[in-house]
Amino acid sequence: MILVLVTHDRGVIEETTFQALTLARGIADDLGWSLEAAWIGDEIAAESLAAHGVTAVHHVRHDGLDDYSPTAWGRALAQLVDAIGPEAVIAIGSDRGNEVMAHLGAITGAPMVANAREVTPEEPWAIVRTRWGGSLLESTELDAPIKILTVAEHAVESTPAQSPSSPDVVEFTPDLSESDLMTKVVDRVVATEGITLATAPVVVSGGRGVGSPDGFAALEELAGLLGGVVGCSRVVTNNGWRPHSDQVGQTGTVVAPDVYIACGISGAIQHWVGMMASKTIIAINTDAEASMVTKADYAVVGDLSEVVPDIVEELKSRRDGR
Ligand SMILES: Cc1cc2nc3c(=O)[nH]c(=O)nc-3n(C[C@H](O)[C@H](O)[C@H](O)COP(=O)(O)OP(=O)(O)OC[C@H]3O[C@@H](n4cnc5c(N)ncnc54)[C@H](O)[C@@H]3O)c2cc1C
Numbered sequence: 001m002i003l004v005l006v007t008h009d010r011g012v013i014e015e016t017t018f019q020a021l022t023l024a025r026g027i028a029d030d031l032g033w034s035l036e037a038a039w040i041g042d043e044i045a046a047e048s049l050a051a052h053g054v055t056a057v058h059h060v061r062h063d064g065l066d067d068y069s070p071t072a073w074g075r076a077l078a079q080l081v082d083a084i085g086p087e088a089v090i091a092i093g094s095d096r097g098n099e100v101m102a103h104l105g106a107i108t109g110a111p112m113v114a115n116a117r118e119v120t121p122e123e124p125w126a127i128v129r130t131r132w133g134g135s136l137l138e139s140t141e142l143d144a145p146i147k148i149l150t151v152a153e154h155a156v157e158s159t160p161a162q163s164p165s166s167p168d169v170v171e172f173t174p175d176l177s178e179s180d181l182m183t184k185v186v187d188r189v190v191a192t193e194g195i196t197l198a199t200a201p202v203v204v205s206g207g208r209g210v211g212s213p214d215g216f217a218a219l220e221e222l223a224g225l226l227g228g229v230v231g232c233s234r235v236v237t238n239n240g241w242r243p244h245s246d247q248v249g250q251t252g253t254v255v256a257p258d259v260y261i262a263c264g265i266s267g268a269i270q271h272w273v274g275m276m277a278s279k280t281i282i283a284i285n286t287d288a289e290a291s292m293v294t295k296a297d298y299a300v301v302g303d304l305s306e307v308v309p310d311i312v313e314e315l316k317s318r319r320d321g322r
Contacts, residue, residue, distance in 0.1 A: 001034045002027060003086035004054070005077060007096045010067065011043025015199065018158035020092040020151040021052040025161060027121045033087060037167070038080055040073050041065045046169050053161030056168045058084065064176050068096065069184040074103020076174035081108065081146070083172065093130075093150035101150050110144050115152040130155065133250030134273035154256045154277040195229055197246065202228025202259045205248055205275070206236060209264015209285065209304055213241040218308040219263060225315045231255065231275075233265050249274035263304045267292030284308065 002024045007014045021035075028035040036056040037049050042065070046057045060076045077100060081089060089104060091097035093115040105112030113127055117137070120126040124143035130152040131138050142149065197203065204223040206216055216230060223230050231248040232241070248255055250270040260278035265271060267283070267290055275281070283296035284304045293299040300307050316322075 001036055001086045002088045004037045005091035006037050006039045007094055014094050016092045016153045019156045020090055022158050023151045023156045024090045025053050031121055050164045051160040053165050054167045055165050058172050059169050060172045062174055062176055064181045067185040069181050070099045072176050072180040073100045075180045077104050078107040079174045080172050088147035091150050093152045097150050105148050110146050110148050113142050113149040116149045117152050117155040135269050153254055197229055197231055197253045200229040201257050202226040203231045203255055203257045204261045205231035206263045207233035207265030208235040221312050222308055233271050262292045265292050266290045
């Protein structure tokens, strides 16, 4: 049996979890294993897993699991694994997925492979995985009685199963101590409303070339017209021009929108790995040799303080039928 940890935030599934389910289902089909899921916390949406061929959902409930707690999730998952004995445990390689699975590995003493892209499940399992924020691919082998791994976000396209299932929901109560719950979400501050950086279909991102916090007003306007959000590079967050929650890249958010517009961003590898999965990349930059310009699908070589307002004006005139 393969057990997939469903990563979610108070009942809202991380979209990329379905990518992990797709990879796990491929392995389960190859090996003739069943595909089951672990859901930790009260608010559950088991029906959304049916389309992915999950035959059972283990609903892990405990008073201390009303919100995210990495050690407690890891401990609870380890106890579930002990109880039901899966051959493999898989999660998506999101911040949350990697964190919980690292706890699971530490608690069970089993090796954990992070950010797998391809898995050949012949003993030992051959795995190609992403390292260094996506700039390096490593071929590795996983030789362990229980296979624990995460799937790199956006490395696998999420596809539903050929025939949907109607999963049984089975309750499981873990035994958690106070120390398991020492790290826990206790407060939340809403940074943005509506679409988020991680899910927006369009991201208009600004770098050092934007020049100042005020320079982002034009990018905000462009993003608004395109139904998108604003992102930025690390230079921008380091300068305090935008909050860290807007940062795209290795140490920020990994995005894969339909359109990514990079304004005044050079395309350093640490930024590139955070947006290279975008379907169409457009660069606006004064430097025709900038890495972002040479790698982009389309580029405008010019000063963004002129180019962005021109695009805004054109979009408005098309919208208004002028
Ligand atoms: C461990 C580590 C992790 C990191 N993580 C991240 C990360 O998550 N995200 C990230 O972004 N970076 C990250 N970085 C930093 C990264 O290496 C780069 O320093 C950063 O991405 C550069 O930001 P930038 O492109 O805005 O600035 P620059 O590299 O300075 O580029 C500015 C660009 O703007 C152009 N420009 C200037 N003026 C204009 C204008 N008027 N109009 C148009 N174009 C103009 C220039 O030609 C240039 O290409 C990380 C670095 C390290 C070491």
